[in-house]
Amino acid sequence: MTQVRLAIMSCAGGTGKSTVATNLAYSLACLGQSVCLIDCDSNGTAALFTGLENPSSIGETLVAALKPGFKGPWPLKPVWRDYGIEKVDAVLGGHFLNEGSRQIQKEPRAAYLLADAIEDAPLPHDVVIFDCPGTIEQFHQMVLPACNQILIVLKPDTKDINAGFGLIQWIAEFSRDLRLKPKPKILGVQPNAFDKDAAMHRECLADGPGIEDSLPVVLRSLPEPIHVFPAIQQTRYLTNAGAVGLPLRLYRSDRTTWKIAGLFEALAKAVLEADHG
Amino acid sequence: MAKGVKRSFTNLAQGANTAQAVSLLGEKDEEIEALKERIRQLEVGVAGGTTDWVWIDVNLIEPMAISITDGSGKVVEVFGQPRKFFDLEGMAQSLSIEGQQDPVVLRTVGEGRYQLLDGETRWRSIKDVLGQAKIKARFHECTDEEALAYTLVGDALKNRFNALEQGESIVNLLRSKLKKTEQEVVSLLYRIQNQLVSKGNEKEAIEWIYENVDGSEIVLRLLSSLNITIATMVNARLPLMSLPDKLKESINNRTLTPSNALILRNAPEAIWAKAIEGQNGTMPKRKMKMLINKLALEMADLSPTLAANDGTTIDAKNAEVESSSGSGDIASEANLQRSVTLAGAESLEKNTNATTVLKELLKQLRTLRIDETIENDDKGLELLERVSTSIQALSEYYQDKGKEGKNKRQKQ
Numbered sequence: 001m002t003q004v005r006l007a008i009m010s011c012a013g014g015t016g017k018s019t020v021a022t023n024l025a026y027s028l029a030c031l032g033q034s035v036c037l038i039d040c041d042s043n044g045t046a047a048l049f050t051g052l053e054n055p056s057s058i059g060e061t062l063v064a065a066l067k068p069g070f071k072g073p074w075p076l077k078p079v080w081r082d083y084g085i086e087k088v089d090a091v092l093g094g095h096f097l098n099e100g101s102r103q104i105q106k107e108p109r110a111a112y113l114l115a116d117a118i119e120d121a122p123l124p125h126d127v128v129i130f131d132c133p134g135t136i137e138q139f140h141q142m143v144l145p146a147c148n149q150i151l152i153v154l155k156p157d158t159k160d161i162n163a164g165f166g167l168i169q170w171i172a173e174f175s176r177d178l179r180l181k182p183k184p185k186i187l188g189v190q191p192n193a194f195d196k197d198a199a200m201h202r203e204c205l206a207d208g209p210g211i212e213d214s215l216p217v218v219l220r221s222l223p224e225p226i227h228v229f230p231a232i233q234q235t236r237y238l239t240n241a242g243a244v245g246l247p248l249r250l251y252r253s254d255r256t257t258w259k260i261a262g263l264f265e266a267l268a269k270a271v272l273e274a275d276h277g
Numbered sequence: 278m279a280k281g282v283k284r285s286f287t288n289l290a291q292g293a294n295t296a297q298a299v300s301l302l303g304e305k306d307e308e309i310e311a312l313k314e315r316i317r318q319l320e321v322g323v324a325g326g327t328t329d330w331v332w333i334d335v336n337l338i339e340p341m342a343i344s345i346t347d348g349s350g351k352v353v354e355v356f357g358q359p360r361k362f363f364d365l366e367g368m369a370q371s372l373s374i375e376g377q378q379d380p381v382v383l384r385t386v387g388e389g390r391y392q393l394l395d396g397e398t399r400w401r402s403i404k405d406v407l408g409q410a411k412i413k414a415r416f417h418e419c420t421d422e423e424a425l426a427y428t429l430v431g432d433a434l435k436n437r438f439n440a441l442e443q444g445e446s447i448v449n450l451l452r453s454k455l456k457k458t459e460q461e462v463v464s465l466l467y468r469i470q471n472q473l474v475s476k477g478n479e480k481e482a483i484e485w486i487y488e489n490v491d492g493s494e495i496v497l498r499l500l501s502s503l504n505i506t507i508a509t510m511v512n513a514r515l516p517l518m519s520l521p522d523k524l525k526e527s528i529n530n531r532t533l534t535p536s537n538a539l540i541l542r543n544a545p546e547a548i549w550a551k552a553i554e555g556q557n558g559t560m561p562k563r564k565m566k567m568l569i570n571k572l573a574l575e576m577a578d579l580s581p582t583l584a585a586n587d588g589t590t591i592d593a594k595n596a597e598v599e600s601s602s603g604s605g606d607i608a609s610e611a612n613l614q615r616s617v618t619l620a621g622a623e624s625l626e627k628n629t630n631a632t633t634v635l636k637e638l639l640k641q642l643r644t645l646r647i648d649e650t651i652e653n654d655d656k657g658l659e660l661l662e663r664v665s666t667s668i669q670a671l672s673e674y675y676q677d678k679g680k681e682g683k684n685k686r687q688k689q
Binding site for chain 1: 284289292297
């Protein structure tokens with residue numbers, strides 16, 4: 001099977017990329033998949049959400065793999081081993097990426113460094129998840145040639161959706177600029193932090209007969225239609241779980257979380273069933 | 278953008294929409310380029326590149342012939358290369374300038390006897406026009422069925438077939454695959470198409486047909502591999518196959534387009550030659566229809582009996598006006614009646630036809646909305662053109678008749 005390389009992107013901060021990334025990694029592991037979570041964000045959220053120590057040197061981060069001629073080994077950190085999860089690893093990001101960014105700028109193949117690293121020193125995992133930064137910058141650009149699937153995470157409000165359309169535009173344009181063949185496919189849009197009491201959230205996600213202007217309808221009408229996954233509800237449990245470095249189900253496995261855990265499991269299955277070229 | 282109004286998602290998504298469309302178009306361009314390259318390779322590749330060819334005596338080669346056998350293996354029919362038109366002079370010219378670039382493709386059919394799978398134009402030009410003894414050839418051994426498919430696919434890719442040849446070769450290929458007669462294959466095609474039309478849901482209809490109509494899966498898969506729909510096959514290919522031989526011949530030597538042939542079939546045979554001569558046969562359909570009308574009217578030998586047959590029609594009134602302006606003497610019904618008797622039964626029949634045509638045209642014209650939209654209405658416009666051609670022909674006729682009458686009277 002082709003390795004799944006899923007980029008989790010959004011065009012705004014705080015939409016829940018890292019939350020989705022870590023919980024998805026957990027769900028995939030529960031389905032028997034080995035997963036490598038690569039933090040491409042300089043805010044270092046992935047380390048926090050996986051309960052890992054912050055990296056102490058640049059060599060412990062993704063930057064280590066972005067040197068031309070990199071042949072491995074990847075700076076992999078085991079994740080949630082104490083909880084019986086055997087097959088999840090992480091490559092950390094954090095503030096060292098800012099320093100790395102300055103070095104990378106000078107490289108002629110800057111946009112392809114991550115793709116090169118994965119090609120020259122293949123990761124053994126079934127699934128690689130790139131947790132992207134909230135703005136389109138160098139690391140974001142580097143992920144595009146390295147991934148084969150993209151999941152866009154956004155909050156169902158006009159600001160995030162507007163930014164999301166901008167991201168879809170950027171993906172189409174940048175894939176073409178970089179002449180990516182095959183270009184990565186957009187697996188779908190994952191609405192997160194859905195508040196069922198907010199009229200705007202409900203309107204944004206409305207779908208069905210007679211609905212003409214909502215996120216699902218407009219995404220479906222694009223030249224390359226984009227799927228919208230069922231929304232993940234706003235819940236303090238997700239935030240609390242992240243804060244202690246755990247996926248939701250390891251943090252709290254009672255009936256209060258089964259619905260959201262079910263959504264992540266369905267998402268994990270969708271990731272595995274997608275065509276990865 | 279109005280203040281205080283929420284912008285629609287459709288509006289917000291415009292940039293994404295355009296970017297995706299541009300990107301998709303770019304991919305399509307690349308796909309087209311890749312396909313062109315593939316076809317180019319096939320044109321060379323059908324002949325397998327240039328490394329593995331040998332010189333073969335042109336006289337050992339024969340055109341393709343495929344035998345159709347019945348259930349017991351007895352040969353019931355042999356048919357040849359589906360393509361009928363070969364530009365030998367053009368090919369000879371190109372061969373004498375560039376030499377033979379691509380080997381022809383042969384299969385062995387007996388001791389020292391070879392059959393052409395690809396390259397009949399090159400072979401005939403080299404043998405018959407240039408009078409050379411040997412030709413570059415490559416071998417591809419295959420069964421009859423494969424040979425036909427090979428030619429069919431190769432020629433289809435190179436766009437060498439016209440619609441008639443394509444239809445015939447597909448029917449032939451199906452005959453050899455299904456071991457059926459031409460009539461059986463044709464009925465099968467109609468049957469599949471009728472089932473598809475009568476059943477609403479296409480996917481379910483196809484499944485039903487696969488299960489219930491013998492051979493339908495082979496038919497539909499073959500057509501789809503050739504990028505032809507069953508509807509095209511039944512509506513635009515089979516009708517060509519039932520054309521009279523004269524018209525088929527003109528299609529095959531490229532002097533008549535298949536669509537014009539279908540129109541011409543319904544016109545009197547006597548005007549076919551004129552309708553095809555020169556560049557006529559390849560005119561657009563619409564012009565062909567006008568030409569047929571004109572030729573049909575010219576053919577009808579109009580005589581005064583026209584008016585006598587129907588004194589109430591507009592044309593008859595025209596006749597009276599024309600003849601009165603020509604001679605100052607109103608043609609009486611009695612006079613016309615006399616002409617009928619003189620003109621004889623045969624011309625009466627012809628003229629009845631001409632009157633009927635005109636009457637029909639005028640009736641149709643009256644039913645059309647005669648207002649400013651008529652010019653935008655193709656059907657109306659065409660009808661108007663036909664009527665005006667007919668009326669002109671009639672008026673010329675009556676002018677001549679009027680002069681004739683005047684001369685006669687002056688003599689008297």
